[in-house]
Amino acid sequence: MLKPIHWSPKLGVPEGVSCETVTGVDDISQCIRIILETPKGSDPLRPLFGSDVYLYVDKPLPNTVPFIVREAWDAIATWEPRAVVERIAVEMESAHATIVVYWHPVDGVKTEVLRVG
Numbered sequence: 001m002l003k004p005i006h007w008s009p010k011l012g013v014p015e016g017v018s019c020e021t022v023t024g025v026d027d028i029s030q031c032i033r034i035i036l037e038t039p040k041g042s043d044p045l046r047p048l049f050g051s052d053v054y055l056y057v058d059k060p061l062p063n064t065v066p067f068i069v070r071e072a073w074d075a076i077a078t079w080e081p082r083a084v085v086e087r088i089a090v091e092m093e094s095a096h097a098t099i100v101v102y103w104h105p106v107d108g109v110k111t112e113v114l115r116v117g
Contacts, residue, residue, distance in 0.1 A: 006082065025105060028082050029114050032101060035079045036072055036116045051075030053099065061097055065090045072099055082106055091115075 006027050010020040011034075022030050038050030052071045056064040069088045076085050086102040098117035104110060 025108075025112055028080065028103075028105060029112060031080050032076055032083060032103070032114055033116050035075050036099060036101075049079060061090075061092050061095070065092075065097075068097070068099065072101065076101065076103070086111060 005023065007021045007023045008027050008030060010022045011030060013020050035049075036051050036053055039054045040050045040052055041047050043049045051074075053068055053075070055071070056068050068090050072088050073085055076083060082105060083103045084106055086104065088102070089100045091098045091100055096117070098115050101114045101116070103112055103114070105112075
C-alpha cells in the first residue's frame with residue numbers, strides 16, 4: 001500500500017524565488033508552526049482552527065506557562081494527526097517566551113524540535 005505524500009508550499013520564501021515546497025517532517029513542522037501562530041477564530045472558513053496561545057500574551061510568564069503548554073498541546077493534538085507530541089516547554093528570556101515542541105511523526109521515532117515565538 002502506498003503512503004500518501006504530504007506537502008505544502010514553503011512559507012517565507014523571498015520574493016522573486018519560484019514556488020518551493022516542504023515535505024515529510026518539514027511539512028509537519030511547518031503545519032505545527034501555523035497551528036500555534038494562528039489565533040482561534042481568525043480563519044473565517046475554519047473558526048476553530050488554531051490555538052488559544054495568544055490569550056496569554058502580556059500576562060505574567062511564570063504563572064501562565066502551564067496554560068500555554070496546555071493550549072499548544074491541545075491545538076497540535078486536534079489539528080495535526082501526523083505528529084505525536086512528546087513534551088512542550090516554554091523558554092523565557094526577559095519578557096519574551098518561546099514555545100518549544102518536542103515531537104515525532106506518528107510513523108517515526110526520531111524526535112524533532114520546533115521553536116515558535
